[in-house]
Amino acid sequence: MINLKKILPSAGAMNVMSQSLASATSSKKYHSSRLKGKVAVVTASTDGIGFAIAKRLGDEGASVVISSRKEENVKKATESLRKDGIAVEGVVCHVGNKDQRKLLFDTAKTKFGGLDILVSNAAVNPAVSPILETDEKVWDKIFEINVKCSWLLAKEAYPELVKRGGGNIVFISSIAGYQPMEPLGTYSVSKTVLLGLTKTIASEIVHDNIRVNCVAPGIVATKFASAITSSEAGAERSLSIVPMKRFGKPEEIAGAVAFLVSDDASYVTGETIVVAGGAYAHL
Structure with a gap:
């Protein structure tokens, strides 16, 4: 088990690793047209991995x-993507809200004509504690958002994908789904469940020409992982488990997702791609 108590920085060790964070936010323009004509819904996508x-x-x-829970974030991200020439619509959506989830798919249909791709990225970790000391409300919140809402999004996207003659669903899990991170035990278990959810749904809807896959990022330099990545001491300890000796970039996770939803992965379903700088190979 990875012990984050030994990885997380102390209160006095908050020197920002500017080089790592800068590389994580770098951008690159891809000119491939392999997804031309496709319509995608990406949850929690105004920052970090989701935005990438x-x-x-x-x-x-x-x-x-x-989508994002905050209108200001949705507006900012939408404007940024449009400046890059991307056809995009932004929706305020808390994935735990049924009506707001429905708006995601309604927007895909009314603005772009349908749905071909769902990327379920939303996740929470509201508290840090050993798993047997986790408050029941925290447990329920983590499983509601990370697991139940991922299932609900897939369930609600399914009929829309069928109408299009097929499509793709991608769940975003974590390296923690394979190797629990102490004291993020509950979060780790929720991410392990997504591995099973991927396999189960994939086997049930494969004959509908719908592929279901998963991506498990390692430690990526985002706000979500800032407790690990933003101090020199914490970064050094966490990188000790990463053979490539650097944090991942959101764009590197995005590349794996783009592959999975493209025809280049037409013979891939029920699988999880681990993008973790070699950490999984050393577990």
Whole structure:
């Protein structure tokens, strides 16, 4: 088990690793058109990994519906993607809200004509504690958002994908789904469940020409992982488990997603791609 108590920085060790974070936010324009004509919904996609996924899919020709719980974030991200020439609509969506989830798919249909791709990226980790000391409300919240809402999004996207004659669903899990991170035990278990959810749904809807896959990022330099990545001491300890000796970039996770939803992965379903700098190979 990876012990984050030994990885997380102390209160006095908050020197920002500017080089790592800068590389994580770097951008690259992709000119592939392999997703031209496709319509994608990406949840939690106004920052970090989700935004990078939305941008990569858009750069490869897809029309994209992005979302966040905060209207200000949605507006800012939508404007940024449009400046890059991406066909995008932004929706305020808390994935735990049924009506707001419905708006995601309604927007895909009314603005772009349908749905071909769902990327379920939203996740929470509201508290840090050993798993047997986790408050029941925290447990329920993590499983509601990370697991139940991922299932609900797939369930609600399914009929829309069938109407299009097929499509793709991608769940965003974590390296923690394979190797629990102490004291993020509950979060780790929720990400392990997504591995099973991927396999189960994939086997049930494969004959509908719908592929279901998963991506498990390692430690990526985002706000979500800032407790690990933003101090020199914490970064050094966390990188000790990464053979490539650097944090991942959101764009590198996005590349894996773009592959999975493209025809280049036409014979891939029920699988999880680990993008973790070699950490999984050393577990």
